[in-house]
Amino acid sequence: MAKKLCFLLGSGGARGIAHVGFLKAMEEEGIKPDCIAGCSMGAVVGACYSKGVSLDKMKSVIDTIKMKDIVDLNFIPFNKKSLFRSLKMRQRIIELLGEGNIEDLEIPFECVAVDIVKGRVVTLNKGCLINAVCASSAIPMVFKPVEIDDMELVDGGILMRIPFASAKHFKADVTVAVDVIGGLKEFKPNKNIFSQAMRVMEVADTFIAHKNAAYHKPDLLITPDMGDMSQFKAQNLDVAYEAGYKAGKENAQKIKDLLK
Numbered sequence: 001m002a003k004k005l006c007f008l009l010g011s012g013g014a015r016g017i018a019h020v021g022f023l024k025a026m027e028e029e030g031i032k033p034d035c036i037a038g039c040s041m042g043a044v045v046g047a048c049y050s051k052g053v054s055l056d057k058m059k060s061v062i063d064t065i066k067m068k069d070i071v072d073l074n075f076i077p078f079n080k081k082s083l084f085r086s087l088k089m090r091q092r093i094i095e096l097l098g099e100g101n102i103e104d105l106e107i108p109f110e111c112v113a114v115d116i117v118k119g120r121v122v123t124l125n126k127g128c129l130i131n132a133v134c135a136s137s138a139i140p141m142v143f144k145p146v147e148i149d150d151m152e153l154v155d156g157g158i159l160m161r162i163p164f165a166s167a168k169h170f171k172a173d174v175t176v177a178v179d180v181i182g183g184l185k186e187f188k189p190n191k192n193i194f195s196q197a198m199r200v201m202e203v204a205d206t207f208i209a210h211k212n213a214a215y216h217k218p219d220l221l222i223t224p225d226m227g228d229m230s231q232f233k234a235q236n237l238d239v240a241y242e243a244g245y246k247a248g249k250e251n252a253q254k255i256k257d258l259l260k
Contacts, residue, residue: 010042029249122151
C-alpha cells in the first residue's frame, strides 16, 4: 500500500515564493502530495496547488505583482485594526482561487491561523477557502484580522510557522516540511517603529519555530537557502523561486526513499 505524503508549507512573506519553486521541482520529479497544509504565504501557495492552479500561472503572477496591487492604506490607521484595509490582497487571492470551500479542493488541504481573542492556534479545514487563506496570511497590524464566527484570526506564523499538527490530522505516513525562513540572522533594525516591531516578531517566531520542529520531528525538514533576502519586501522574488526549486531537486531522492 502506498504511503501517504503530506507537504507542510511554512510562512515567510516574500520568501514564501520558494514554495512555488519547490512544488515545480516536485512536479518534475513525479512526486505528488496526498495532502497539503500551509501557513501564511504557504497557505496561499498550498491552496492554489490544491485547487489545481498551475505552477506556471502562479509564477506568472509572481513575475508581474507589485506592492500597489496588494496594499490599500487605511487613512486613519490608529482608529482601525490594521495599517492596510486588506481589500486589494483579498481580491488578488480571489483572482487566483475563485470561490468555493476547502472541502471542494482536488487535494485535501488545511491552513492555520491565530485567534487573537482566545490566543490560540486555529486549524481551518472546512468552509470558505478565501476566508481561511486570508486569515492565515493576515499579518498583525498590517492586514485586517478576518472574523469567522466569534474569532478574530490573524497570520498563523505568530505561533505556528509550519503547521506540524496537520500531519497528524491527515494521518500522513511521510511528512515533508518546507521552512522558508530558517534560522535567525543577525540584523540591526533601523529607527522606525515598523522595523523594530517586525524584528521582535522575527525573534519570537524563530524561537517558537525551533521548539515546534524539535517536538514534532517531521520526516524531512527542508530550508531553501535565500541568503539575507527579506520576507517583508516584494523584491528578488526570482531568488526565492530558484532557491525553492533547487532545494526540491536536492531533496527529491530523499523523499522518494521515504516513500518506499
